[in-house]
Amino acid sequence: MEALQYPIGRFEPLPDYSPAMLREYINDIRDLPTLVEMAVQNLDAFQLQKPYRPGGWNISQVVHHLADSHINAIARMKMALTEEKPIIKPYDEAAWAELEDVKNTPINVSITLLHALHTRWANLMERLTPEQWERSFIHPEHGRRFNMKTVAANYAWHGKHHLGHIQGLKERMNW
Template identity: 45%
Template structure:
C-alpha cells in the first residue's frame, strides 16, 4: 500500500507552512510561472503511444494528466478571481475523473500546452500583483468544507504543478 501511496503522491501531499511568508509566495509563483515550459519539455518528443502510459495502475495517462492540468488551472484562476471580486465565495467543484473521460481529452496535448502558456502568463501577472489584503481573501470549498486563502492556494497550485509533473516523469519511465 505504501508503494501505491508513493506513486499517487510522489512528492508527498501538500502541507502549508504554519506561516506563509513572502519568500514562500515568490517561490510558488516562480513554480507556477515556469510550469508550462517544464511540462512541454517533459512531454517533448513523446510518441503517441507514450502519451498513453500511466504513472500507476488505474492512474491517468500522460495525455489525461496534461489535459487535466489545463482544466484544473483554468478552474483555479477563476477561483482566484471570484475570491478577489466577491465576499468569500463558495467555489464550484467539478468531477475531474469524469472530465478526464470526455472526448476532448483525446485532443492533441499541444492544445492544452497552448492553454497553459496563456493562462499561466495571465495568472502570474495577477499573482505577482496581489496585495497583502488580497492574499488573505478566501473562498469556501464545499467538498473539503474549508476556507482557503489565496496565499495558501498559490502554494497548493505550485504543489499541483510539481505533483503532476512528477506523475508524467514516472509514467515516461514506466
C-alpha cells in the same frame, strides 16, 4: 503505490506563507508549462496513452487535467478577489478526464493554453497586495475557507505533483 500516486508527497498546507515563499510559488506556476512541454516533447502517441500508475490517468489525461484544473483555479482566485468569501463550485475531475475533448485534442493545445493561462495567473499574483493575499473562498467539499496564499501553495504543488507523474513514468520506462 503511494510513491507513484504522490511522487513529491501530499500537499501539506502551512499556517502562513512568507513573501519569499509566495514568490517561489508564483515562479513555480509561471514555469510549469515549459517544464510540462519539455517533459512530453519526445513522447509518441503510444507513450502518451500510458498510465503513470495502475489505475491512474495516462500522460495525455494528466496534461489536459492540468489545463482544466488550473482554469478552475484562476477563476476561483478571481472570484475570491472580487466577491466576499464566495462558495466555489467543485467539479468531477475524473469525469472531466474522460470527456471527448481530452480524448480527441492533441496535448499541445492544452500546453499552449497552460502557457497563456499561467502567464496571466502569475501576473495576477505578482501584483496582489497583502490584503488580497488574505482574501478567500469556501470549498464546499472541504467545508472550509482557503486564502490566496494557500491556493498559490497548493497549485504550485499541484503542478509539480503531476509533472512528477510524467517524469516518474518516463524514468521507470527508460524513455
